[in-house]
Amino acid sequence: MLRAFLFAVMVPTMSHADTLIDDFSGGAGSRWSYVSDQVMGGVSEGQAALNADGFIHLTGEVSTDNNGGFIQVRRDLDPLPQGSTAIVLRVKGDGQTYYMNLRTTQTRRPWHSYRTSFETTGEWQEVVIALADLAPSGRGFDTPLDITKTRSIGLMAYGRDHTADLKIAEISVR
Numbered sequence: 001m002l003r004a005f006l007f008a009v010m011v012p013t014m015s016h017a018d019t020l021i022d023d024f025s026g027g028a029g030s031r032w033s034y035v036s037d038q039v040m041g042g043v044s045e046g047q048a049a050l051n052a053d054g055f056i057h058l059t060g061e062v063s064t065d066n067n068g069g070f071i072q073v074r075r076d077l078d079p080l081p082q083g084s085t086a087i088v089l090r091v092k093g094d095g096q097t098y099y100m101n102l103r104t105t106q107t108r109r110p111w112h113s114y115r116t117s118f119e120t121t122g123e124w125q126e127v128v129i130a131l132a133d134l135a136p137s138g139r140g141f142d143t144p145l146d147i148t149k150t151r152s153i154g155l156m157a158y159g160r161d162h163t164a165d166l167k168i169a170e171i172s173v174r
Contacts, residue, residue, distance in 0.1 A: 018088055018172035019081060021153065024056050031075045032056060035154075040110070042068020046157075046164060055092075055169040062157045062164055071164060074154035077102075080131075080147040080173050087153070089127040090170035093120020098166050099158045100129055101137070104149040112138035113154070114145045120166065128174070 022028060034048040046060015060071045087100065098120060101113035114134035118127045136142050153171065157164030 018174050019084075021077065021087075021171040021173055022075065023170045024050060024054055024168070028056065032073055033075070034058075034071070034073055036060070036071045037063075037068035040068070042066055042070070044068050044071050046071035048073040051167070055167045058155065058157065058164060058166045058168070060157070060164050062160065062162050064159075064161055069160065070156050070158040072154045072156035072158075073168070074152055074156075077150050077153050079150045082148065084147055084173045085131055086174040087129045087131065088170075088172045088174055089118070089129065089155070089168060090124060091118075091120055091127055091155075092122070092124045092167040092169075094163075094165040095119075095121060096157075096162065096164070098164075099156050100134075101154045101156065102134060102145070102150055103152045103154070104146060105151055106143045106146065106149055107138075107141070109138060109141065112136070112141040124169065 029050050037044045043065050044062045048056055048058045051057050056073055058073045062071055097117050099115055099117050101115040103113050107113055115137040116129055116133045134145055155168055
């Protein structure tokens with residue numbers, strides 16, 4: 001009971017109007033996977049570890065050497081509910097810019113996604129990402145986002161040489 005109280009104080013929960021995607025409990029390790037640019041010959045290194053306090057922690061060294069430049073944690077996702085307008089993240093970062101992306105059945109190439117950036121602080125914060133702000137990303141990909149075809153979500157450190165440190169406690173859709 002004390003642990004739940006401490007978690008609630010450290011990481012406030014989402015609004016009751018939101019639909020939970022994940023709070024990193026109950027077997028989250030089987031839902032989430034870590035991916036880096038090494039799958040395409042890059043040299044970035046990192047990890048994603050579940051923390052007993054109820055968050056996933058993405059850390060590592062992002063390197064643009066050898067055409068690389070990302071580390072990511074992602075999970076499969078059912079299509080978002082019709083009428084959804086935003087993804088809400090409860091995150092704590094290191095003051096750097098991170099990225100969220102969605103993939104749909106329309107993103108057929110590995111480098112295609114719908115992506116946007118978000119800023120972090122050294123404190124837990126709620127980041128609201130309007131679905132309208134997700135832009136098609138990847139060479140030769142300009143298909144508009146159709147949330148009824150969503151199949152995965154990813155959070156990543158991307159695009160520049162840096163040390164990444166991102167904690168994600170909750171993801172919901174509004």
